[in-house]
Amino acid sequence: MxxxxxxxxxxxxxxxxxxxxxxxxxxxxxxxxxxxxxxxxxxxxxLFVDSKVDSIRLFTSPSLLNFDNQQGVDGFLAKIYAVQNGTPKPVEIKDGKIEFALFEGVVEGEPLQVWRYEAIDLKTRMSNSRIGIVYDFQISWDSKNKPTKKAAVLARYIAPDGREIRALPVVLSLEP
Structure with missing residues (x-):
């Protein structure tokens, strides 16, 4: 039919x-x-809940750099990836702050210099890469407080609740 x-x-x-x-x-x-x-x-x-940072990864330029074209090195490039357990890609840092500390040779004692970036300032340094969100920094130090032989760089994330998460430190040589 x-x-x-x-x-x-x-x-x-x-x-x-x-x-x-x-x-x-x-x-x-x-x-x-x-x-x-x-x-x-x-x-x-x-589609996603607010991110929580469980660890951070620090990557730096392989050597120290000269940013001002005057004799001597005066800084380095750094990348920070924030990791949340159970999330396959790095996440955005929505609160807290990132801090870089510069030491002479090893990470102990008082740092030569410290740079702090609040979450609101991190938005301008944030970009999206193939592996996830990355924060790019060009860090120049004060010539009065610079390392003489090796620069040890420590990065840490400080959460609003006071938790401190440290990346593995990186040591960069000033001499070729």
């Missing part, structure tokens, strides 16, 4: 509605609420 054209259209519309409902339910189920549910208007739907 042949199907009338009105029945065929009805079946087609029903299939489209069913497909749309299925796709919409998959999207909604994949989202999570971010923020307190008690307050009104502050919630937003996001």
């Amino acid at each position: 042949p199907v009338s054209s009105s029945q065929a259209i009805l079946k087609w519309n029903f299939s489209k509605i069913l497909l749309f409902c299925f796709a919409a339910s998959q999207i909604v189920c994949g989202c999570v609420m971010v923020g307190e549910t008690k307050s009104k208007g502050d919630n937003k739907i996001s």
